[in-house]
Amino acid sequence: MIAATTKKESRTAARFRLSWRSLVPFWLLLPSLIFLAVLQLYPVIYSLYISLHRLRAGQYMPVGFRNFERLFADxxxxxxxxxxxxxxxxxxxxxxxxxxxxxxxxxxxxxxxxxxxxxxxxxxxxxxxxxxxxxxxxxxxxxxxxxxxxxxxxxxxxxxxxxxxxxxxxxxxxxxxxxxxxxxxxxxxxxxxxxxxxxxxxxxxxxxxxxxxxxxxxxxxxxxxxxxxxxxxxxxxxxxxxxxxxxxxxxxxxxxxxxxxxxxxxxxxxxxxxxxxxxxxxxxxxxxxxxxxxxxx
Amino acid sequence: MVRTQQQRRIDSIIVNGLLIMICLISIFPVAYALSTSFKTQREVISKPPYLIPQNWSTDGYDQVLKSSLIRPHLLNTFINATGSSIIIVVLGVLAAYAFSRYKFPGNKLLQLVILGMIMIPTLTNLIALYRLGSQFDLLNTNIYMILIYVANGLPFGIWIIKAAIDAIPIEIEESARIDGCGPLQVIRYIILPLALPGLVTAFLMEFVFFWNEFLIAVVMLDNNNAKTATVGLLNFQNSYQTAYHVWMAGSVFIIAPVLITFFVLRRQFFRAMLQGAVKG
Known part of the structure; x- marks a missing residue:
């Protein structure tokens, strides 16, 4: 009985360790990935989004490609x-x-x-x-x-x-x-x-x-x-x-x-x-x- | 094709002569800034200018000490640069270790994406980061500067640290792994000491970069208490228009700490760089 429990426990432990181990690189990378996603990738996409808006003196409204038209005319x-x-x-x-x-x-x-x-x-x-x-x-x-x-x-x-x-x-x-x-x-x-x-x-x-x-x-x-x-x-x-x-x-x-x-x-x-x-x-x-x-x- | 003794001597004279010239050009502006910082206002606007002050004066330094350049600006610089460089190295080691030692789907692709982020110009993100900062009420804080700097410097940090970890033979780790060490223990006891020159190099490069960072700082910081030294120095243009000795004293204050840091860490930095820390 005792032996069986121990065996079962160790099997769970082994499985746990295995799944944890396969996720090791993920955990190691996670902090870096959060930083890069929030403060590098997202801003690039957000810049793209803002560029399609009029954002000036409190105004914020979509204007399509008007900013680019103004830019290319300047x-x-x-x-x-x-x-x-x-x-x-x-x-x-x-x-x-x-x-x-x-x-x-x-x-x-x-x-x-x-x-x-x-x-x-x-x-x-x-x-x-x-x-x-x-x-x-x-x-x-x-x-x-x-x-x-x-x-x-x-x-x-x-x-x-x-x-x-x-x-x-x-x-x-x-x-x-x-x-x-x-x-x-x-x-x-x-x-x-x-x-x-x-x-x-x-x-x-x-x-x-x-x-x-x-x-x-x-x-x-x-x-x-x-x-x-x-x-x-x-x-x-x-x-x-x-x-x-x-x-x-x-x-x-x-x-x-x-x-x-x-x-x-x-x-x-x-x-x-x-x-x-x-x-x-x-x-x-x-x-x-x-x-x-x-x-x- | 054996070169004669004489040819070799001529070569050596040319090589050393050119290198001495380049060294002089490298240090002259900083040396002259140092010299100017000890001049008086009258001597600063004298024609022709003297190379060395005729009347040594600490007026420039007195004025800088009265301004906000040291406190709070240089203190902010210190907090932001140190905080971000340390976080970059810590996160960089973890990420670089994962890339270097584990096989997982998307490993190569993810590395390429992160490497590609080095190519994202800071300018592209500025407006978005400014909006984000104002939405979360984070503008004019050291925390937000550190967060931005970490994200900004991390790709380069990971790149350099990975090169250092790649150079460590994996066999060294295996016995530790057999003894039951987890990845964090392996990193702590095996990777850290062996990759030290690479880590020092990563730290130094990030520290120098963020100590001197201007573009992000000038955009995010308009509150005098949050400004960093580079932004503060730019403001000297309005407050000390022709008082160049004050500008130069301010410059000396900004250069000195980072120059000393470089001098202390230079051996490991040069060694790691010459062994190809930044790979093609």
Missing amino acids: TNFYEGLAVSFRFVGISLVLTIGIGMLVAVLLNQRSQFNALYMVLMFVPWVVSDVVAGTIWRWLFQQDYGIIQNMIQPLTGSTSLYAKPDGALLIVILATVWRGLPFTSLLFLGALQNVSTEVIESAALDGANRWKTFFRVTLPIIRPTLIVAVILTTIAGLNSVGVILTLTGNIPATQTVSVYLYEQGWQFGDFGLGAAISVVMFFINLGLTLVYLRFQRQD
């Missing part, structure tokens, strides 16, 4: 897009290009590498707002130390006051911040390229440039693409550097700053949501394009 939007693409395009090329150069230099394994890397990472911990503030000061029209150095080049109008100059300073500050992380990503990838591959290429008579572009670069392409995606997304979302560096002037009004202005300065959330939906598809489109490069071999 020249500021297209100008914002153009500024965004120039800003992201130029900072991307500079960040990736210089980042790769720095990584190749660090990969020569100088004895001072540890020191170089610590110094190089200082900009990485600097907030975009702080970076904007500092770079604004460096290029301040009258008292900026760099502006004073480049005075002979800029003439009477400071770089900050020139239309393209303001954007250039924003780009410099952005590249300055983005460089360390990108360099480190590339360095990690370079260190994982086996020396045998490089040596055999050298034996085949390829010079160092050829080896780098024909052998090394294709091997580290996945990392390159990750860096390109992360830099692009960060650039498209960049608001802090621009607001602190130049405020909201037309020359540096990217789509993201335009969204900030429409939503929080003019209180037009319906239009803001429409912009954010467009931004979402731009991000998605760019990511898919980049990922295509990853797959083709």
Whole structure:
């Protein structure tokens, strides 16, 4: 009798443990999934919903695609897009290009590498707002130390006051911040390229440039693409550097700053949501394009 | 193709020269900000500008201490960044362990969906999160900031921590499992110590990111008591128009804690990153 009970109990226990065990990954994932569902997925859908409504000064009513019609009729939007693409395009090329150069230099394994890397990472911990503030000061029209150095080049109008100059300073500050992380990503990838591959290429008579572009670069392409995606997304979302560096002037009004202005300065959330939906598809489109490069071999 | 001694020396000079130049460019803006923070108002608006203060002054710091930048703003920054980074690492370990060690239907798909969330631009969610916050009366609270930050940083955190757990051979866990350890015990006693560099890296990256976060903060926080330091610094534009030494002193206050954190954790961070914490 006793034995039977124990046996029955242990069988239930075993079954319980089994079912519990098969749900283990579910329990482990649950907290993360709740966060992501409520504060990542739901907001995306909600943005889509708001973009089909008029939401301004307490009013809230469905208007179909009117926000998008207004958006696509607004020249500021297209100008914002153009500024965004120039800003992201130029900072991307500079960040990736210089980042790769720095990584190749660090990969020569100088004895001072540890020191170089610590110094190089200082900009990485600097907030975009702080970076904007500092770079604004460096290029301040009258008292900026760099502006004073480049005075002979800029003439009477400071770089900050020139239309393209303001954007250039924003780009410099952005590249300055983005460089360390990108360099480190590339360095990690370079260190994982086996020396045998490089040596055999050298034996085949390829010079160092050829080896780098024909052998090394294709091997580290996945990392390159990750860096390109992360830099692009960060650039498209960049608001802090621009607001602190130049405020909201037309020359540096990217789509993201335009969204900030429409939503929080003019209180037009319906239009803001429409912009954010467009931004979402731009991000998605760019990511898919980049990922295509990853797959083709 | 053996390179001669001389060629090698020239290479080394070029490599080190370029790296020193890049280091100088990297630290110059911050060093000059530090120098400016010790200038007087008169010296800030002197032409030509001096690299080093002629009359050292703590006026900038005095002004910052009188403003709200340290309390409450920097304190809020500390609470939000620390709280969210710790929660991200804890939840990230649990989720990453599930992805790394269990076979279940939809494992790969779910990973892909979460990875895809890294690509959701913060801007897209801002208006919805703002509406949600005002509906539940959560705007201007540290709790809501932490919740948003956790959701925002979790995909990247899971990604990095999973790479660290993947690198641990599963055999190490098996004997513990045979001894009857549950998954939480395995995580506590085996995964945590072995994946430590990866966890430190995840923590550091999230901490740096949310310490400096501006876009979400500027949108959600308009009450002075709830603002974070980055938002507070932006307000300096109105209150200290040409007092650049005050701006720079404020910047130094924001940079210093996170720079120290980086310096303490840098070895594990560099090691994990160079071993491919962020995979292609």
